[in-house]
Amino acid sequence: MIHALVRAAAEGEASPNPLIPELYDIVWSSVCFIIILVAFWKVFLPKMQKMLDERSAAIEGNIAKADEAQRDAEAALEQYTAQLADARQEAAAIRDQARVDGQRILAELKEQAATDAARITQSAQAQIEAERQAAVVSLRNEVGSLAIDLASGVIGESLSDDARATAVVDRFLADLEASEASNQAEKA
Amino acid sequence: MLLSNSVLSSSVHFSEKINSVINAPIFAAAGDDNTFHGPTINEFFPEIVLFEGTPFAMNRIMIIRLISVLAIVVLFWLGTRRMKIVPGRGQSIIEMGLDFVRVNIAEDLLGKKDGKRFLPIITTIFFMVLFMNITGIIPFMNIAGTSVIGVPLVLALVAYVTFIYAGVKKHPGAFFKNALFPPGVPKFLYIIVTPIELVSTFVLRPITLTLRLLMNMVVGHLLLVLFFGATWFFFFNADGIFKAFGVGTLAFGFVFTLFEILVAVLQAYVFALLTTVYIQLALAEEH
Numbered sequence: 146m147i148h149a150l151v152r153a154a155a156e157g158e159a160s161p162n163p164l165i166p167e168l169y170d171i172v173w174s175s176v177c178f179i180i181i182l183v184a185f186w187k188v189f190l191p192k193m194q195k196m197l198d199e200r201s202a203a204i205e206g207n208i209a210k211a212d213e214a215q216r217d218a219e220a221a222l223e224q225y226t227a228q229l230a231d232a233r234q235e236a237a238a239i240r241d242q243a244r245v246d247g248q249r250i251l252a253e254l255k256e257q258a259a260t261d262a263a264r265i266t267q268s269a270q271a272q273i274e275a276e277r278q279a280a281v282v283s284l285r286n287e288v289g290s291l292a293i294d295l296a297s298g299v300i301g302e303s304l305s306d307d308a309r310a311t312a313v314v315d316r317f318l319a320d321l322e323a324s325e326a327s328n329q330a331e332k333a
Numbered sequence: 334m335l336l337s338n339s340v341l342s343s344s345v346h347f348s349e350k351i352n353s354v355i356n357a358p359i360f361a362a363a364g365d366d367n368t369f370h371g372p373t374i375n376e377f378f379p380e381i382v383l384f385e386g387t388p389f390a391m392n393r394i395m396i397i398r399l400i401s402v403l404a405i406v407v408l409f410w411l412g413t414r415r416m417k418i419v420p421g422r423g424q425s426i427i428e429m430g431l432d433f434v435r436v437n438i439a440e441d442l443l444g445k446k447d448g449k450r451f452l453p454i455i456t457t458i459f460f461m462v463l464f465m466n467i468t469g470i471i472p473f474m475n476i477a478g479t480s481v482i483g484v485p486l487v488l489a490l491v492a493y494v495t496f497i498y499a500g501v502k503k504h505p506g507a508f509f510k511n512a513l514f515p516p517g518v519p520k521f522l523y524i525i526v527t528p529i530e531l532v533s534t535f536v537l538r539p540i541t542l543t544l545r546l547l548m549n550m551v552v553g554h555l556l557l558v559l560f561f562g563a564t565w566f567f568f569f570n571a572d573g574i575f576k577a578f579g580v581g582t583l584a585f586g587f588v589f590t591l592f593e594i595l596v597a598v599l600q601a602y603v604f605a606l607l608t609t610v611y612i613q614l615a616l617a618e619e620h
Contacts, residue, residue: 161378163482163551169381169390170483177402177478178487181461186453189409193431196416203418 294320369566372558377481377551398478401464409460434459434605442609443616447499451612454495458488459605462546466597469554470590477597480550482543489542492608496538500615508615538611542604549600553593560586 161167298317383391412427420428434456439448465478479485500508512534513527560582567579 160374163374163377163547166482166486167390168388169384169395170481171487172388173391173395173398174483174487177398177465177484178457178461178491180402181405182453182457184406184409185456185460189413190431190453190456192413192416193428193435196413196418200418 291321294324369570370562372555372562376476376554376558394476394478394481397468397474397476398465398484400474401461401468401478405460405464430460431456438602438605438609442606442613447612447616451495451499451609454491455605455609458492458608459601462488462604463598463601466550466600467594469550469597470557470593475557476554477550479546479600480554482547485543485546488546488604489539492542492604492611493539495608496611496615499612503616512615538607542607546600546604549596553589553596556589557586557593560589 295317298313298320377394379393381390381392382396383389409427412423416424435448435452438459439452439455442448443451461484462479465484467477468474469477469480497508500512504511513530514523515526515530518526563582564579564586567576567582571578
């Protein structure tokens with residue numbers, strides 16, 4: 146095809162040679178080129194460059210902003226963590242204090258209880274002792290009089306007869322019972 | 334299968350025919366309507382409509398170029414008018430386009446600093462080629478603004494001047510010496526190396542840049558005209574069974590239209606990328 150074109154071009158004046166430019170062709174091509182070059186060079190590409198610069202600035206700005214937010218968040222987290230640790234520590238202190246207080250109160254109560262128990266025991270023993278003393282005194286009195294009564298009875302009667310002896314003993318016992326009953330009636 | 338084979342053979346047949354038409358010294362474009370006319374080289378030289386005879390003479394393709402320029406200016410003006418840090422839908426598309434050139438071409442090869450220095454030239458080349466290529470498949474335009482040698486040649490010269498400027502600025506006084514007499518090469522080899530470097534660096538680069546773009550667009554246009562011309566011919570001028578061939582040529586035309594979109598983007602990328610590579614090589618030239 147190219148050969149054909151070249152040959153056709155070479156063959157005469159009738160057909161124009163596509164490889165030899167006409168003057169107007171060059172002129173218009175140059176005009177077109179210059180218009181497009183100036184448009185891109187002076188208008189479109191600077192605008193594009195400006196926009197690209199703004200875009201990268203915006204992206205960098207956003208990254209900086211994000212960094213700042215990140216730092217703030219980390220600081221807040223640190224603060225919260227510290228506060229939480231403080232609170233934990235405080236709670237532990239309060240718990241320890243409570244435990245100590247509790248133990249102290251318990252010890253005091255135990256001590257007081259022991260004291261009370263000792264005191265009660267002592268007073269009970271004192272009472273028991275007093276009652277025993279009273280019983281001993283009254284027994285001694287009664288046993289003395291009883292022995293005297295019994296001896297007088299034995300002496301007042303003849304003790305050879307078994308029937309009499311038995312009667313003496315029975316009488317003694319009856320007297321004893323009667324004296325006891327009269328004692329009780331006196332007491333009452 | 335049968336159909337596509339026959340379509341292929343028919344398209345081959347018409348390729349031969351188009352060659353013979355192109356080779357013919359006289360184009361019977363205005364002949365009778367019952368024969369098939371292939372596209373000719375005159376497609377790229379429509380009649381002058383304004384300022385005839387002046388350096389500002391204007392034909393259909395020049396107007397299409399100016400419409401492309403207008404489209405670029407309006408689109409990017411709207412897209413960059415109120416740029417927000419958080420982009421909307423429209424701004425995202427504009428940003429994607431500009432970032433493609435900035436990141437994937439300029440900064441990738443030249444680094445941040447030099448990439449920024451040469452970004453206006455590289456961006457201009459990419460979008461100018463892209464927009465002027467894409468007119469080749471836009472209805473009612475149907476021809477690429479780059480399919481006439483002016484734009485490829487001017488842009489290739491711009492690339493040429495730019496990479497020489499970059500080299501001279503970076504290595505004052507040593508750029509041409511380093512380019513033509515690469516250090517580290519045994520002296521006697523300069524007899525071979527220097528002519529090769531001279532031709533490849535300072536002669537072939539602009540020529541290949543120009544011709545690669547120009548021929549891609551020329552051939553793409555001729556192919557589309559061929560397919561759609563043949564479709565028209567088969568549908569309205571052919572008899573009987575031959576009308577069916579029109580379906581095949583129409584399908585091919587559709588596929589090649591999609592292919593042309595790919596070529597348009599690819600050629601814009603290649604042109605911008607090679608320009609950047611040349612700048613990079615000039616900057617990196619050894620002391």
